[in-house]
Amino acid sequence: MSAPLLEVRGLARRFGGVAALDDCSLTVRRSTVTGLIGPNGSGKTTLFNVVTGYLRADAGQILLEGRRVARPDPARLYRRGLCRTFQQPRVFADLSVLENLLIASGRRRAALAGPRVRADDRDRAEALLAEFSLAGLADDPAEELSYGQRKLLEFAALLMSSPSLVLLDEPTAGVNPTMVRTMERHIRARHAAGTAFLVVEHDMNLVMRLCDPVVVMAGGRVIAQGPPGDVQADPLVLDAYLGG
Amino acid sequence: MRTAAAIAALSALLAVFPFLATAPWVMTIALFTLMYAALASAWNLVGGYAGYPSLGHAAFFGLGAYTEALWFNHHGIGAGLTPFAVLPLVGLAVAAAGLPVAWIAMRTRADVFAIVTITLLFVAQTLAYNLRGITHGAQGVAMPVPDFAPATFERPFYYAMLALLVLALLLSHAVLRSRLGLALLAIRADEDKARGVGVPVGTAKLGAFALSVGITGMAGGVWAYYLSFIYPQFAVDPLVTVAMVLMVFLGGRGTLWGPVLGAFIVAPAQQYLAYQYGASQLYLLGYAALLVLVMLVLPRGVLPTLGDRYRSRQRRARTLRADVGTGVSADTGGDIAADVAGEQP
Ligand SMILES: Nc1ncnc2c1ncn2[C@@H]1O[C@H](COP(=O)(O)OP(=O)(O)O)[C@@H](O)[C@H]1O
Ligand SMILES: [Mg+2]
Numbered sequence: 001m002s003a004p005l006l007e008v009r010g011l012a013r014r015f016g017g018v019a020a021l022d023d024c025s026l027t028v029r030r031s032t033v034t035g036l037i038g039p040n041g042s043g044k045t046t047l048f049n050v051v052t053g054y055l056r057a058d059a060g061q062i063l064l065e066g067r068r069v070a071r072p073d074p075a076r077l078y079r080r081g082l083c084r085t086f087q088q089p090r091v092f093a094d095l096s097v098l099e100n101l102l103i104a105s106g107r108r109r110a111a112l113a114g115p116r117v118r119a120d121d122r123d124r125a126e127a128l129l130a131e132f133s134l135a136g137l138a139d140d141p142a143e144e145l146s147y148g149q150r151k152l153l154e155f156a157a158l159l160m161s162s163p164s165l166v167l168l169d170e171p172t173a174g175v176n177p178t179m180v181r182t183m184e185r186h187i188r189a190r191h192a193a194g195t196a197f198l199v200v201e202h203d204m205n206l207v208m209r210l211c212d213p214v215v216v217m218a219g220g221r222v223i224a225q226g227p228p229g230d231v232q233a234d235p236l237v238l239d240a241y242l243g244g
Numbered sequence: 245m246r247t248a249a250a251i252a253a254l255s256a257l258l259a260v261f262p263f264l265a266t267a268p269w270v271m272t273i274a275l276f277t278l279m280y281a282a283l284a285s286a287w288n289l290v291g292g293y294a295g296y297p298s299l300g301h302a303a304f305f306g307l308g309a310y311t312e313a314l315w316f317n318h319h320g321i322g323a324g325l326t327p328f329a330v331l332p333l334v335g336l337a338v339a340a341a342g343l344p345v346a347w348i349a350m351r352t353r354a355d356v357f358a359i360v361t362i363t364l365l366f367v368a369q370t371l372a373y374n375l376r377g378i379t380h381g382a383q384g385v386a387m388p389v390p391d392f393a394p395a396t397f398e399r400p401f402y403y404a405m406l407a408l409l410v411l412a413l414l415l416s417h418a419v420l421r422s423r424l425g426l427a428l429l430a431i432r433a434d435e436d437k438a439r440g441v442g443v444p445v446g447t448a449k450l451g452a453f454a455l456s457v458g459i460t461g462m463a464g465g466v467w468a469y470y471l472s473f474i475y476p477q478f479a480v481d482p483l484v485t486v487a488m489v490l491m492v493f494l495g496g497r498g499t500l501w502g503p504v505l506g507a508f509i510v511a512p513a514q515q516y517l518a519y520q521y522g523a524s525q526l527y528l529l530g531y532a533a534l535l536v537l538v539m540l541v542l543p544r545g546v547l548p549t550l551g552d553r554y555r556s557r558q559r560r561a562r563t564l565r566a567d568v569g570t571g572v573s574a575d576t577g578g579d580i581a582a583d584v585a586g587e588q589p
Contacts, residue, residue: 052440078442090440092433095426103430104441112424112448157441 003066338461
């Protein structure tokens, strides 16, 4: 059996007296949409930050396709196929929508000396913008987008690199029901095309129909995982939500 | 293409200027104006495009000045025009010296970066005073005065500064048209996010810094040869840094022409006042007042503000046309279209 896409073992991270991650271990297998749920403050975003190199772990290991990542660096991980969105969508406000995609094409250092827009990048970006129904806004500054559109743009830009694993931090929080369906449709389409996802999500209906398996965190560690139905029935999980 | 043509037109115009205005004091003002335009354009690469407000650039100006002067004295690079010929090497040397500095300083951001770089400036000044074996400390370093005809003495220096300005503009233009330019803008907007989409931020920042201080150092080299005598307090002068920053902020950060515009406004005024009323410290107050004024009235600088005005007027004109054409406000029509485009299931 081939190694899982992502495996974390015994991750720990403290902020002062708060143990945001505490012996946290989990696995994301190929071609899954793995759900990550848990009450607010249970360490989901911190896990994303540690895995993508934005925060150092105090302890623990991260393995990407079976290989240990000793010093995670966001840019290097991105070029290796691991990327993430932010809970508050982050786009380059004064770049155009198209440029937000172009800059995310994951090219190496040497490309900095090359042209601002490569023809192949542009083709890819335009195809993605069409896929995400953002083509009409290609030349507008990203700051003019609505909150939901920014979430879409942030997601679409990551796809410029043909990632193998995308971490989505609350992709549907704060957007209208239409946009929730749009987001779900795009996740499903990309999943069908072979991309794996780890999705932090509070909308339980969405988690139940989109994710398998589902991982539950509380207090910085994983307290349950399995098929969505089993997890939902797990008394530990109910406890965590009601107690937390 | 249009930009390249504009750069060519401007340099042609500036190239005939010495034949129109021949008074030495006018030429002096003109050559300092070109120097500041080149310096401001160079600063803009780091302070404007990348959003790293360096306050230490005068250290590299001084480094270029001392490199040129010491090279002249120790290796006899010859008189007349030959000291200009070594300027590219001075630029490369200063750019190379800038790399380790940037490597350390650009790990910090915003205010901390400003403090680190201004500290660098004072360290450089202290070194210039105290490495007497090399710089002769407060006594200064002399370069032989070139034997250019007194009536047109300023001309070679003027053209050297013009060449540096053209170089700065062409480099800035090339950066903007390269992926490096896009990377710098992304870094300025949100550096952490940029790392998260694979932008090699370290390399981009080092590249911009090296280009920027390389040009700055070459300007220092021309300046040293022009004055033919350099003292630490003038070679590494916080006011040079302040002037660069002020001009870029006035004209428009992160635009190609803003720094040139800012320099063409501030430098002649400052030079003229210094010429008329002596090099009093009064113009310090002038700088401070102007900087405050810019921050209050034109926080983004002249060119971006004009650009915004122009665009919003165009948009109004389009709206009007659309109104007439369809009877529906294009404003709301556009919004609905955008919502549908973004959110249709
Ligand atoms: N940068 C930080 N500084 C201090 N405390 C933090 C920081 N980031 C997260 N925390 C704390 O760590 C815990 C986990 O937070 P987080 O990972 O954001 O949880 P979740 O995403 O599951 O809601 C919370 O108690 C939060 O207050
Ligand atoms: Mg969170």
